[in-house]
Every structure is written in structure tokens, then in C-alpha cells.
Amino acid sequence: MDSEINTQEKLQQILNTLEIDRKKIAETYQTCYILFGLTVLILVIGVFTGFAAFGMICCLLPLIIGIVMYFRIAEDAVEYKSSFKRNVVGAALKGINETLTITPQSGLPEYEFISSDLFSTEPDRYKTEDMIGGVNEKTSFYFAEVHAEYKTEKQNNNRTETEWQDIFKGIIFVADFNKNFEVSTVVRPKNFGNSVRSWFSKNVFNVNSSAIVQLENTDFNNTFVTYSSDQIEARYILTPALMERILDLNSKSDATISLSFIASKMYIAFPLDHNYFEAPIHQTLLTDDLLQNDLSIVKFMHDIVHELDLNTRIWGKE
Known part of the structure; x- marks a missing residue:
């Protein structure tokens, strides 16, 4: 209890200090917006009164001041946001699990994103x-926000236009499965192509030479398609109990999840639109529900270990 009180007091002190920084940044941004608005107003008045050239000269001062202030405060804003993640979010995570840490500038390496076999582009x-x-x-885990895109090009009036398409946007969760798999087994949404919330590109869905695995759970087969080049190992992994737990986990997610079992790890992709752990600038930090949404997703990810019963060690790594 004393430890929890000390943590709350420490967190409140950090928030009080950061709130001073936030107000300074917010006020400076507001001043910049006023200066930029004044610049536009002077130009408009100059044009309508027939003194456009004079108006352009007069607007230079507020424009230059606004630009200088904007870029100077931008550096403070970056440090403020980084400090919020390190100190505020970092301290709050300890209330869920003492081992939890956040590394703001780090994430899931691109090579691991590719090797997870969750995506085919x-x-x-x-x-x-x-x-x-x-x-x-007993189970180590980590997760990070990921936004992966591929580009397409098309000709328009003799010009090449590049468009960016989402492969995935959301959170990817990785956990130690305590078993070295011989091949990869991938579980993907069955009707992803017809879903408005689809998070796979429509033209990239293929799973190399893996075959579809028909499992005994009808609800599971109706929700997911399972691919593996080793039918026996796939069934060994996806036990009846685990399939039920995956279905239950999926029911708690906003969009259909996808999973893969590679080497000794389990990957789960959660499609999400929200950007978590970002410090507000134009809203106060001193509110009771400041971290409510962020901590709820952390708790959700943390509890996956229990949801899928990963601490029950029925296998040992070879």
C-alpha cells in the first residue's frame, strides 16, 4: 500500500512539472497561430484596399516572428512528449506490472514484422x-505500435502518381510460447477481403506453399483460416482449449485479429486506428482519466498471457 501511495505521489509530482511545460508550449503555439492569422489578415486588407505590395511588406514581421517561435517551441514540444512517455507512462505501467517498461523511440523491427508471416507484402x-x-x-512478452504501407503507382495525364496503401496499422504483440516450432503456422481472418475494417491489402493474400488446416472447432474455422506446411504440428499447437481462448480474445478486440507461431514465438496483430501514449498539448494533464485509454490497452495486452494460458508449460524448448 505504501509503495502504491509513493508511486502515485511521484507520478503527481511529475505531472505537475510537465503541466507547466505544457502550458508554455500551448500558449506559444496559440501566439504563433495568432501571428499567422494576423499575417493573412494584413494581406487580405492590402489586396482589398489596393495596397497589396504594402500589405506584403507589413505582414513580413509577424510572419517571421511566428515562424521563429514555432520552430523553437517545436523542439520543446518533442522533449515534452518524450518526457511524458518516459516518466508518466513509464511510472503508470508499474501499477500494472513492475517489470513493464516503455521505450518510446523503439518498436518492432521491420525484419521481425516481415518474418512474422502475418503479412504477405x-x-x-x-x-x-x-x-x-x-x-x-513465466512468460516474457512485448508489443509496439506499427504502421506498414506499400506503394502503388498509376499514370495520370502523363504523370506518375504514387499512392500509399495500408498493409497494417495497429499493435503487434509478441510472446514466448516455450516451444520451438519446426514450421510456421498462421491464423488469419477468414472474411478479411469483404470486411470494411480489413487490414490486409486486397491483392496480397497468399501463403506460399502452406496448406489450409481444417480444425475441429467449427466456430474457429468460420472465423479464421489456418495455414501450415505441417498439419500435425498445427493441430499440436492449436489445441481445442487454445482455439477457444483465441476466439474469446478475438471477441474482445475491435477487429478480427491474426496470429502466427514462428520459431518459439507467438505473434498477434491487432488492427487499431488510435495512436496511444501521446501527450496532450492543448488539454490539461491534471485529470483523473488522463491515461485511462492508454492503460486499458496495456492491461489488455498484459492479460493476453493469462487469456491464452501461456504460463502453463505443457511443452519444453528443445
Whole structure:
């Protein structure tokens, strides 16, 4: 109890200090917006009064001041956001599990994203951040926000236009499965192509030479398609109990999840639109529900270990 009180007091002190920084940044941004608005107003008045050239000269001062202030405060804003993640989110994570840590500038490496076999198109543009990791009893795990895209090109009036399409946007969760798999087994949404919330590109769905695995659970087969080049190992992994747990986990997700079992790891992809763990600038930090949404997703990811019963060690690594 004393430890929890000390953690709350420490967190409140950090928030009080950051709130001072936030107000300074917010006020500076507001001043910049006023200066930019004044610049536009002077130009408009100059045009309508027939003194456009004079108006352009007069607007230079507020424009230059606004630009200088904007870029100077931008550096403070970056440090403020980074400090929020390290100190505020970092301290709050300890309330869920003492082993949890956040590394804001780190994420899921692109090579691991590709090797997870969850996706059949390699990204042309890849962004990842906010790696959170820890240990839940016997099971180590980590997860991060990922946004992966591929590009398409089309001709328009003799010009080549590049368009970016999502491969995946959301959180990828990785856990130690305590078993070295001989081949990869992949579980993907069955009707992803017809779903409005589809998170796979429509023209990239193939799973090399893997065959579809028909499992005994009808609900599971109606929700997912399972691929593996080793039918026996796939059934060995996807026990009746685990399939039920995956279905239950999927029911708690906003969109259909996808899983893969590679080497000794289990990967789960959760399609999500929200960007988590970002510090507000124009809203106060001193509210009771400041981290409610962020911590709820962390708790959800943390509890996957229990949801899928990963601490029950029925296998040993060879």
C-alpha cells in the first residue's frame, strides 16, 4: 500500500512539472497561430484596399516572428512528449506490472514484422514506436505500435502518381510460447477481403506453399483460416482449449485479429486506428482519466498471457 501511495505521489509530482511545460508550449503555439492569422489578415486588407505590395511588406514581421517561435517551441514540444512517455507512462505501467517498461523511440523491427508471416507484402514505408515489454509470471512478452504501407503507382495525364496503401496499422504483440516450432503456422481472418475494417491489402493474400488446416472447432474455422506446411504440428499447437481462448480474445478486440507461431514465438496483430501514449498539448494533464485509454490497452495486452494460458508449460524448448 505504501509503495502504491509513493508511486502515485511521484507520478503527481511529475505531472505537475510537465503541466507547466505544457502550458508554455500551448500558449506559444496559440501566439504563433495568432501571428499567422494576423499575417493573412494584413494581406487580405492590402489586396482589398489596393495596397497589396504594402500589405506584403507589413505582414513580413509577424510572419517571421511566428515562424521563429514555432520552430523553437517545436523542439520543446518533442522533449515534452518524450518526457511524458518516459516518466508518466513509464511510472503508470508499474501499477500494472513492475517489470513493464516503455521505450518510446523503439518498436518492432521491420525484419521481425516481415518474418512474422502475418503479412504477405513487404512494406515500402514502415514506422514503429512505443515498445512496451515485460514478464507475466513465466512468460516474457512485448508489443509496439506499427504502421506498414506499400506503394502503388498509376499514370495520370502523363504523370506518375504514387499512392500509399495500408498493409497494417495497429499493435503487434509478441510472446514466448516455450516451444520451438519446426514450421510456421498462421491464423488469419477468414472474411478479411469483404470486411470494411480489413487490414490486409486486397491483392496480397497468399501463403506460399502452406496448406489450409481444417480444425475441429467449427466456430474457429468460420472465423479464421489456418495455414501450415505441417498439419500435425498445427493441430499440436492449436489445441481445442487454445482455439477457444483465441476466439474469446478475438471477441474482445475491435477487429478480427491474426496470429502466427514462428520459431518459439507467438505473434498477434491487432488492427487499431488510435495512436496511444501521446501527450496532450492543448488539454490539461491534471485529470483523473488522463491515461485511462492508454492503460486499458496495456492491461489488455498484459492479460493476453493469462487469456491464452501461456504460463502453463505443457511443452519444453528443445
